[in-house]
Amino acid sequence: MTDKQPSAPARAKTRHSSGVTHVNEPHHDNFTVVGNHLAQHSELSLVAIGLALHIQSLPKGTPIGIKVLAAKFPEGEIRIAAALRELEEHGYLARPRERLQSGQVTTRTISYNRPRAVVAAAAPATPKPEAVPKAPAPSGKGKATELLAGLRAHDSRLLLTERDVIRLAPAVSEWLERGVPPTAVVRTLTTGLPQDPIKHPAAFLQHRLTAQLPPRLPAAPPRPALYRPSPLQTCDGCERAFRAPHPGRCRDCRTCAEAA
Known part of the structure; x- marks a missing residue:
């Protein structure tokens, strides 16, 4: 009669996954907090997401012109300009134009860590003052x-x-x-x-x-159409303000590009 051998211990089953595995170490200094609404944005390009992250990590007052960014990264001025427009369209960036006392028009850049539409939706509605009822006008x-x-x-x-x-x-x-x-x-x-x-x-x-019924007044002549100038755009090359129907480059930058 043979002795029974004790059965070998069962091996722990391991699960293999092709997904990402995170190794997280806490940051105590020199870090930037970014919301998942930006990091996982489904409509922004990866260039725009990365550019927004870079801009949010910069100290206040750091210049972030197109030429400055193109000198730091390999994407080039055209891709950076397109990414900035993406961030503007989705509320992460604003570039209002301001007129200086000298009369020159300059562009100021504002970075938002949350889209402006989300902030406006989360803000409590301001109660409107009760309207004073007006006496109905006689017909x-x-x-x-x-x-x-x-x-x-x-x-x-x-x-x-x-x-x-x-x-x-x-x-x-x-x-x-x-x-x-x-x-x-x-x-x-x-x-x-x-x-x-x-x-x-x-x-x-x-x-x-x-x-004695008088005739009706003749119809007033149509007003001449008012000339509306093209809207102000920010040049993708030098970031100066210029008037054009669509975004792009100003005349000087286009001339330099053609000459080159």
Whole structure:
């Protein structure tokens, strides 16, 4: 009878993965904190992500012009200029143009560690002051009825019933819509009244409103189209401001490139 050999211990199963393995050491100085919204941005190119990381790591006041960046990295001015435009479009960079006291236009660069759209969405909404309710403006028909009802103050013979006021209101509204001031309408209806008693004031006013109706004002001539200059752009070569319909290079930089 043979002795039973003890079974060998089972080997630990190892899992092989092709994914990344992190070896993280803590940083105590000389480091920059970057959000995953930038590091893992799905719409930015890797050049733009790397350039944003570099810009955020620089001290305040460090020049980051296109020529300065091209002298540091191998991408070249064209790729760096395109990456800067990507960062502008996604809210990580702003390059506002400012006019100096000398009259020269310069470009100021602002770097955002969070996109401006995300910051605006996270900010609490500012409560709007309660609007003071305004009294509703009287409509054209309301003005017409008020005008007709007030004619008796000019001459008691122009006393109208409520039914007559409602019936004549559209005719007065037509005068008002043609640009005649209410005072001119009242003057037309109350000037040169006959000396005899007015037996039917509504019919009398109806006749004047119809017979003396002025023509409509002619249409105003169209305004000439205003000339709008092209927007200011930042030159991809020298970063000076120039006017052009699309981003690119200024005339001097284009001339130098053609000569080269």
